Structure formats: structure tokens, C-alpha cells
Amino acid sequence: RPVRVAVLGVGMMGQDHARRLATLTAGAELVAVSDVDVVRTDAVAAEFGVRAIHDPKAAIVDPEVDALVIATPGFTHEELVLLALEAGKPVLCEKPLTTTPETSRRIVEAEAALGRQLVQVGFMRRFDAGYQQLRALIASGEYGAPLFLHCAHRNATTPPNFSSEMLMLDSVVHEVDVVRYLTGEEVVAIRVIAPRSTTSAPDGLQDPQFVIMETESGVLVDVEIFVNTTFGYEVRTELVAEKGQARIGLPGGFEGGMVTQSGRGWGGSIPKDFKERFGAAYDVEFQRWIDAVRAGTNVDGPGVWDGYAAAAVCAAGVQSLKTGERVVIDLGPRP
Ligand code: ISE
Numbered sequence: 601r602p603v604r605v606a607v608l609g610v611g612m613m614g615q616d617h618a619r620r621l622a623t624l625t626a627g628a629e630l631v632a633v634s635d636v637d638v639v640r641t642d643a644v645a646a647e648f649g650v651r652a653i654h655d656p657k658a659a660i661v662d663p664e665v666d667a668l669v670i671a672t673p674g675f676t677h678e679e680l681v682l683l684a685l686e687a688g689k690p691v692l693c694e695k696p697l698t699t700t701p702e703t704s705r706r707i708v709e710a711e712a713a714l715g716r717q718l719v720q721v722g723f724m725r726r727f728d729a730g731y732q733q734l735r736a737l738i739a740s741g742e743y744g745a746p747l748f749l750h751c752a753h754r755n756a757t758t759p760p761n762f763s764s765e766m767l768m769l770d771s772v773v774h775e776v777d778v779v780r781y782l783t784g785e786e787v788v789a790i791r792v793i794a795p796r797s798t799t800s801a802p803d804g805l806q807d808p809q810f811v812i813m814e815t816e817s818g819v820l821v822d823v824e825i826f827v828n829t830t831f832g833y834e835v836r837t838e839l840v841a842e843k844g845q846a847r848i849g850l851p852g853g854f855e856g857g858m859v860t861q862s863g864r865g866w867g868g869s870i871p872k873d874f875k876e877r878f879g880a881a882y883d884v885e886f887q888r889w890i891d892a893v894r895a896g897t898n899v900d901g902p903g904v905w906d907g908y909a910a911a912a913v914c915a916a917g918v919q920s921l922k923t924g925e926r927v928v929i930d931l932g933p934r935p
Contacts, residue, residue: 606665609643609672641746678703690898694722697907704908713933715763720899721907723777728881730848744842755827764806768917785815792920800828832870
């Protein structure tokens with residue numbers, strides 16, 4: 601029988617996931633939605649013809665819910681994920697796992713104590729065809745050792761209340777995971793430089809930022825994070841290795857992209873947001889997660905250690921943003 605899933609948090613991302621589960625993911629049945637916003641919960645529940653459970657904690661222990669998607673704001677994740685672990689239910693938790701290394705560490709330890717994996721973290725870029733190709737290329741050794749990764753991560757605009765720290769915690773957290781995924785190494789140091797801010801950013805927001813990370817073997821990574829470009833969504837990664845280079849995410853090079861030539865010139869389209877740019881990756885992520893839940897393995901992708909490592913690097917990044925110093929990261933022992 602299908603896996604009965606409740607989606608906790610039905611803002612933009614949660615609604616997208618609810619739709620995915622209700623219409624696309626084979627072997628899944630969307631049975632309930634939950635959100636602190638009662639009106640929104642009822643509206644989304646009515647749209648999909650499922651139960652509205654106003655208290656997310658009640659949804660977690662509900663006997664008619666087998667598995668959970670957590671898409672509430674990051675600061676709520678710790679409590680909800682720990683409750684799901686207590687209830688013994690599989691969880692796909694949107695990134696970030698939590699917003700501090702201490703809280704993510706508690707989840708790592710709670711899952712280790714349980715002795716089985718239940719939590720997958722929603723780093724969807726690992727399911728994007730481009731990143732998978734780049735990882736396979738690095739792993740093949742054909743180009744020799746990686747030396748640099750140059751990354752650009754651009755958004756059109758930011759939601760209200762997006763803070764300078766969130767460029768790190770909410771946006772660069774993806775690059776942290778990508779670096780770990782592509783190189784198979786931990787990030788050991790980070791430095792954040794604050795250049796001139798764009799006049800398109802809300803007052804007081806440090807946007808863009810420039811991030812430099814170092815991995816265990818000394819691969820150097822730079823990230824331009826710029827979240828108020830005003831016009832579109834772009835995520836690019838360029839690998840420079842000893843004997844070759846490769847780029848992913850160029851206009852026309854991603855899912856659905858098209859390059860045109862006509863009397864008006866040469867060009868292509870740029871996705872407007874991450875739902876468009878990574879739509880196919882989310883679809884694959886959800887299908888593989890549901891398949892894993894049905895198989896009883898529960899996780900097929902990044903887990904709690906990946907969530908913790910990313911949280912630790914991002915906390916160091918926030919510290920560096922404040923001090924301007926290079927910050928060294930110590931993850932401590934892995935259970
Ligand atoms: C958002 O939360 C995401 O996860 C997007 O992928 C990222 O591009 C954006 O900057 C974040 O705010």
C-alpha cells in the first residue's frame with residue numbers, strides 16, 4: 601500500500617511538495633497538511649482533498665500518517681525532527697536540517713541512539729543531473745585532482761525578513777553540501793568577505809557576499825552569493841582540475857533551458873526561481889525517498905550527518921561574516 605505522508609509547513613516549498621506527492625510521486629499518498637497559519641492549512645487541505653491537522657505534533661504521532669515532510673521554517677526543525685524520531689517515522693526534512701550545529705548534533709545523536717536511519721535532508725541539488733555528472737567526472741579521475749570550484753548562486757529577490765546571516769544559513773548551505781558531495785571531503789575552513797551591497801537589496805542586508813572555503817585536501821572553493829539580482833535564478837558551478845575543466849548550470853544547459861538564434865540575436869531563458877531550476881531534481885528526490893521508505897531503508901540521499909556538517913560550516917561562515925576572519929571548522933567525532 602502507498603506511504604501515507606503528511607506535509608508540515610505549507611508555505612511556498614511545502615505547497616510545492618504537497619502537489620508533488622499528490623500528483624506525481626508513485627507509491628505516495630498525501631493524507632494531511634499542517635501549518636501554524638490555520639487559514640492556509642485549511643485552504644491547502646481543501647485544494648488537495650486531505651486532512652488539515654493544525655498542530656504539527658499531532659500530525660507526527662497520528663496513526664494514519666506513515667511518513668513526514670518537514671517544510672516549516674528552519675528554526676522549528678529540531679523539535680519536529682526529534683519528535684518524528686521518537687515516533688519512529690521516516691522524515692524528509694527540508695534544508696537546513698537546523699540552523700545551528702548544536703541542534704543538528706542533537707539530531708545526529710538521537711538517530712544514532714535509535715540505531716537506524718530515519719531522516720533524509722532535502723539537499724535537492726544532489727538529484728540534479730548536472731551535479732551528478734560533475735561528481736562522476738571528479739570520481740573518475742580523468743581530469744586529475746580537483747583544484748578549484750567556482751560557484752555562483754543568484755536569486756532574483758529575497759522574501760521579507762531575509763537577513764544577512766540567512767545568505768549563509770539558507771542559501772550558501774546548498775554550496776556547502778555541493779562541495780561535500782562533489783569532493784567527498786569535509787570543509788575545514790571558511791572566510792566570508794562583504795563587498796559593496798547592491799542598491800536592490802533591502803536596507804541593511806549585506807548582499808552580495810563572497811565566500812571562500814577550503815576542503816581537507818586543499819580544494820579551494822569560492823562562492824558568489826547574490827540574492828537580489830532582480831531578474832532571475834542562476835546556480836553555476838565550474839570545476840578546475842589538474843587536467844581539465846567543466847561547468848554546469850549555464851543558461852541553456854539546465855533542464856528545460858533553450859538557446860535561441862534569430863534576427864534579434866542569440867539568447868536563452870533564465871529560470872525565475874528554484875522551483876523551476878531544480879523542479880526535476882525535487883521530483884527525483886521525492887521518488888527515491890518514497891521508494892526507500894517503502895523498502896524500509898528510509899533514506900536514499902543526504903542524511904543527518906550531512907545536515908550537521910553543513911550547519912557547522914554555515915555557523916562558521918556567519919562568524920566570519922561578523923569578524924572578517926578565516927574560521928576553522930571542527931566537526932568532532934562522527935557517531
Ligand atoms: C532557498 O531557501 C533555497 O533553498 C534556494 O535553493 C536558494 O537558492 C535560496 O537562496 C534560499 O533562500
